[in-house]
Amino acid sequence: MQMSLTISYSSLVIDNLCDQAEGKDVAVMGVYCDFLAQEEQSTTNMLGAILKQLATRGGISDYIREAFQKAKKEFGGRGLLLPNIVDMLKKEITSLPRGYICFDALDESPPKHRRELLEAVQEIIRVSPNTRVFLTGRPHIYDEIVRYFSRAVRIPVCPTQADIKSYLEKRLSDDTDPNAMDKKLRADIMRIIPEKISQM
């Protein structure tokens, strides 16, 4: 049996925020950065995705429609540039009592995109203090984050013993060949694996 336990804290947080937001004027937006999609995940596209989620939720504003019509008439149907997206996002988000933006696995974005993204987020928070931003990533990108947000709060995350046990229980209950498992083996797995992992 091979196991690998990866916990997506962003997905937990997004669902938690959505549950809390129900019935309130609160928007929850997010993007999952992906090492394999770096080309498609330009800063413009990532921030555009946040704007798209806002527009899907609250309706497309007139000025966005107008900008689209204008761009359509231009040579080849002009695409959006980063400053356009940042301006639109700032406009949309300031009208919200509370907006949450999540960026998952920031370290999977190339450094240039990360810089642009953090700069834009800094700008958005400056004009809209009601915005909260949730970031996840490997430890080393903290140095980059504090350059833009000197007081950013950090939580170290690592699967707990309880997490590992819940995961193992699920895996054992999903086992397609339950006859191969006896009580002793099961008890050994539940005891030894969490111990080993916590020593890693």
Place this chain on the structure above:
Amino acid sequence: MSSWHQQIIGNTNSFNLSSIVNFISEGDAEEHKILQWLSPLEPQKRHQGVRAGRVDGVGNWVLETREFRKWRGEEDGCVEPVLFCYGNPGVGKTHVR
């Protein structure tokens, strides 16, 4: 309803959706074009995938931390708006023989 949850409906009812597509009004088609123009990315799809692979209760302790609850909280101003959860994405592959 948030767009995160609409996606679930979109997925589970995909058969129905595809049969409705023919009846989408011109206005809706325009809306779709504008949204695509804003960004071709669809993070909700990834979210549904990640969420489907989750084991109930695993990692939930983060939601109970003081830092998270304070960050999520209602009060304005004094709260630091940026929260960073850091770590390696998972525990390495473990083989059980």
